[in-house]
Amino acid sequence: MNTNRPPRATFHQLRTLEAVARLGSITQAARELHLTQPTVSVQIQELQSAVGVALLEPAGRGIRLTEAGRLLQQTALQMTALWRTFEDDLQALQGLERGKLRIAGVTTTEYFIARWLKQFSDQHPGIDIDLSVDNRDAVVRRLERDDTDLAVMMMPPTALALESTPFLDNPLVLIGPCGHPWATRKRLPRQLLNDQRLLMREPGSGTRLATEEWLRRHAIHPDARMTLGSNEAIKHAVAAGLGLAVVSRHALAADPAQEGLAVLPLEGFPELRTWQLVWRRDRRLPLAAAAFVRHVQAH
Numbered sequence: 001m002n003t004n005r006p007p008r009a010t011f012h013q014l015r016t017l018e019a020v021a022r023l024g025s026i027t028q029a030a031r032e033l034h035l036t037q038p039t040v041s042v043q044i045q046e047l048q049s050a051v052g053v054a055l056l057e058p059a060g061r062g063i064r065l066t067e068a069g070r071l072l073q074q075t076a077l078q079m080t081a082l083w084r085t086f087e088d089d090l091q092a093l094q095g096l097e098r099g100k101l102r103i104a105g106v107t108t109t110e111y112f113i114a115r116w117l118k119q120f121s122d123q124h125p126g127i128d129i130d131l132s133v134d135n136r137d138a139v140v141r142r143l144e145r146d147d148t149d150l151a152v153m154m155m156p157p158t159a160l161a162l163e164s165t166p167f168l169d170n171p172l173v174l175i176g177p178c179g180h181p182w183a184t185r186k187r188l189p190r191q192l193l194n195d196q197r198l199l200m201r202e203p204g205s206g207t208r209l210a211t212e213e214w215l216r217r218h219a220i221h222p223d224a225r226m227t228l229g230s231n232e233a234i235k236h237a238v239a240a241g242l243g244l245a246v247v248s249r250h251a252l253a254a255d256p257a258q259e260g261l262a263v264l265p266l267e268g269f270p271e272l273r274t275w276q277l278v279w280r281r282d283r284r285l286p287l288a289a290a291a292f293v294r295h296v297q298a299h
């Protein structure tokens, strides 16, 4: 056997296989990769004929990997990790003048993360920054898929072996519309929340998890059936009088009245939490990411 024969599969085809396997659908993979559906199908067919076996099989309404497909997916993951090590070594050769920082933040971090990245990028102008912003579950999936080097979140998952360093305090506050009668009171018993409508973030949000934990801990049962998919939607709905909500203090203006909101002094709030900067223990941290960790630890 000629061991020098280069693989006939391309990185593009492997990336496409990964997306199709993860999403269980050609259509969704095409959307995520910004390709047409026929292009995705052709890439998969070419990959199958390159390796000579079927990689996907039908599963219900979607598709899933065959045993051979799973083997190839593992191999592709290892190849990508190896390629990243090469890029990192190359970066080490060139010093920190070049490189890429891949960082994922939960949605609330969009209110402040730019400031941190600005300071960092002023010190390291050659480093490209790739920031993605999603809710907690989506950020956790990125860590699992090795789609980001660093992540910022309040409640890191216990199922992944992670390193972490504290990033910023995150007080969670109860908000109501501006002029709410509770706003001018000194301290209100938390049982009052039992009779209120509490607007919740979507499932998968860390703010929602923390709020649910708070309610469970204090045995409070508000009417929490209304769900909104972002901090901004929550704030607008609260300002419009649709209900109360728990949000990060960082998601509010210095003077919440400017946004039509008031922080309510209910007993048990603010709920003090901390954002952590986390990364996978079983991955080598790229130089740019390691530099960002040091930057955060130094401030």
Ligand code: PGA
Pocket (backbone or CB within 6 Å): 106, 107, 108, 134, 135, 136, 137, 152, 153, 154, 155, 201, 204, 205, 206, 207, 208
């Ligand atoms: P999220 O953020 O509600 O946008 O998921 C949670 C967090 O601060 O960790």
